[in-house]
Amino acid sequence: MDAVLSLLLTDLAAELPPAVRLQRLVSSLREHFGCGAVALLQREAEHLRPVAVDGLVRDALGRRFELQAHPRLSAILARSGVTCFHHDSTLPDPYDGLIDEHAGEPLPVHDCMGVPVAVEGESWGALTLDALRVGTFDARAQADLQALRPLVEAAVRMSRLEAQARALRLGGVDTAERPVGEEGDILGQSEAIARLLHELAVVADSELPVLLLGETGVGKELFAHRLHRLSRRHGRSLVHVNCAALPESLAESELFGHVKGAFSGAVSDRPGRFEAAEGGTLFLDEVGELPLAVQAKLLRTLQNGEIQRLGADRPRRVDVRVVAATNRSLRELVRDGGFRADLYHRLSVYPIPIPPLRERGHDVLLLAGRFLERNRARLGLRSLRLSTASEEALRRYPWPGNVRELEHVISRAALKAVSRGAVRTDLVTLGPELLDLEAASAVLDPVPPVAAEGAVAALRSGSLREQVEACQRQAVRTALDAHAQNWAQAARALGLDASNLHKLARRLGLK
Numbered sequence: 001m002d003a004v005l006s007l008l009l010t011d012l013a014a015e016l017p018p019a020v021r022l023q024r025l026v027s028s029l030r031e032h033f034g035c036g037a038v039a040l041l042q043r044e045a046e047h048l049r050p051v052a053v054d055g056l057v058r059d060a061l062g063r064r065f066e067l068q069a070h071p072r073l074s075a076i077l078a079r080s081g082v083t084c085f086h087h088d089s090t091l092p093d094p095y096d097g098l099i100d101e102h103a104g105e106p107l108p109v110h111d112c113m114g115v116p117v118a119v120e121g122e123s124w125g126a127l128t129l130d131a132l133r134v135g136t137f138d139a140r141a142q143a144d145l146q147a148l149r150p151l152v153e154a155a156v157r158m159s160r161l162e163a164q165a166r167a168l169r170l171g172g173v174d175t176a177e178r179p180v181g182e183e184g185d186i187l188g189q190s191e192a193i194a195r196l197l198h199e200l201a202v203v204a205d206s207e208l209p210v211l212l213l214g215e216t217g218v219g220k221e222l223f224a225h226r227l228h229r230l231s232r233r234h235g236r237s238l239v240h241v242n243c244a245a246l247p248e249s250l251a252e253s254e255l256f257g258h259v260k261g262a263f264s265g266a267v268s269d270r271p272g273r274f275e276a277a278e279g280g281t282l283f284l285d286e287v288g289e290l291p292l293a294v295q296a297k298l299l300r301t302l303q304n305g306e307i308q309r310l311g312a313d314r315p316r317r318v319d320v321r322v323v324a325a326t327n328r329s330l331r332e333l334v335r336d337g338g339f340r341a342d343l344y345h346r347l348s349v350y351p352i353p354i355p356p357l358r359e360r361g362h363d364v365l366l367l368a369g370r371f372l373e374r375n376r377a378r379l380g381l382r383s384l385r386l387s388t389a390s391e392e393a394l395r396r397y398p399w400p401g402n403v404r405e406l407e408h409v410i411s412r413a414a415l416k417a418v419s420r421g422a423v424r425t426d427l428v429t430l431g432p433e434l435l436d437l438e439a440a441s442a443v444l445d446p447v448p449p450v451a452a453e454g455a456v457a458a459l460r461s462g463s464l465r466e467q468v469e470a471c472q473r474q475a476v477r478t479a480l481d482a483h484a485q486n487w488a489q490a491a492r493a494l495g496l497d498a499s500n501l502h503k504l505a506r507r508l509g510l511k
């Protein structure tokens with residue numbers, strides 16, 4: 001056992017590619033415990049670490065790994081042309097459901113990426129992930145279950161180390177000392193962000209659905225990309241769906257696809273976003289906006305891993321990990337009847353709250369530094385920096401639009417500086433008057449011009465949620481008035497995307 005563990009740890013220290021580590025782990029397992037141990041480990045560890053074990057299986061599959069299977073499973077596999085070596089077992093039969101479900105038809109055989117496996121006639125023990133999913137095992141290993149426990153622990157430990165090593169290799173946290181990175185880099189040195197990145201690295205390797213929660217502009221999309229890059233699915237697509245932008249009438253077909261003639265205009269078969277994400281990750285942004293009818297279908301897919309194209313007779317299997325995000329309280333939506341409770345529970349198996357910018361301390365200035373540098377390069381300036389007073393103002397401002405708002409504030413201030421005559425050779429310093437945070441605050445916390453007492457009272461009474469919504473309503477109205485009902489400009493002033501402003505206005509009953 002120690003030999004196996006030390007091999008794993010040596011491999012980790014040597015930073016071997018994961019495929020090599022897995023290959024060596026498979027060899028060690030075979031050497032120490034025989035073939036069946038791998039499958040048993042998979043079964044044992046499934047709830048702890050499916051990915052490492054999937055990796056083993058993939059590796060084992062690639063090398064036509066041999067395994068003994070339960071007789072009833074063997075019978076199913078045999079219908080697909082796979083012959084399994086089997087034993088007499090009186091162990092409980094875990095395949096009943098499967099057998100009923102697939103009665104009379106050959107079980108489709110796929111590798112773990114969902115690609116159909118070409119099975120040779122008499123190759124005994126050719127193994128499929130489908131087979132493993134229903135729990136293939138070996139009587140010999142079953143008898144010695146306890147002996148495998150440390151191995152499972154080692155696999156779990158390896159998974160954590162591996163996730164950490166990968167997070168470090170990917171540059172889990174950018175620091176001020178590092179050169180300004182590519183566009184998609186996550187910047188942050190606060191404890192809140194370090195904790196978050198660690199959590200992402202740990203959960204990335206599991207197949208659990210993840211729900212990213214946080215205010216608008218905190219970086220949910222950015223973190224969803226990081227999660228995908230850290231996961232074993234990183235070689236496949238991450239498909240982004242903005243649920244708020246899906247017209248209700250097309251949402252189902254967009255997600256699940258349709259067949260020719262399913263509705264007028266369906267002139268040919270078309271796969272949906274689930275199929276586009278095959279083997280990878282589907283990122284359901286603004287999931288709270290999904291129409292109720294589509295929520296029911298999504299729930300079914302999450303439950304059984306199948307989708308049915310609109311108008312199709314039969315479902316088809318998909319191998320997709322779902323990551324969802326929302327800036328709304330799904331719980332409240334459930335309470336108000338706008339979101340299905342069962343879907344909420346499915347999606348929120350692993351909720352990850354992303355802290356607002358105002359809780360990230362010095363990160364505000366770190367991020368401001370990146371945006372300054374980006375604007376300096378874009379505008380061709382020699383130097384662009386903040387005055388001390390501006391830094392102080394950025395630190396104090398509550399950033400309701402979070403990182404996106406900060407980005408917009410800096411871009412706007414830089415442009416203003418140039419429009420006021422700054423030239424390329426100048427060392428440009430942005431003072432508070434250019435940042436204009438006072439104006440932004442006024443929009444968010446306006447003193448009503450005709451301070452109707454009733455309106456003020458509305459802002460100060462009711463539940464916290466009602467008060468917040470009253471403030472939001474006021475802020476949106478003021479911003480729209482200030483920009484002659486130009487939604488794009490009002491959205492910019494509020495640090496929002498226009499689409500998000502429309503959504504917010506709808507939710508607040510302003511549209």
Ligand SMILES: Nc1ncnc2c1ncn2[C@@H]1O[C@H](COP(=O)(O)OP(=O)(O)OP(=O)(O)O)[C@@H](O)[C@H]1O
Pocket residue numbers: 183185186187188214215216217218219220221222223285326327367403404407500
């Ligand atoms: N930690 C960060 N480091 C660098 N850039 C960031 C960070 N967080 C967010 N950003 C940037 O802020 C902007 C908004 O981020 P993103 O779109 O991911 O937010 P969001 O939470 O998904 O917003 P919404 O709920 O409005 O869709 C993007 O340009 C993103 O690159």
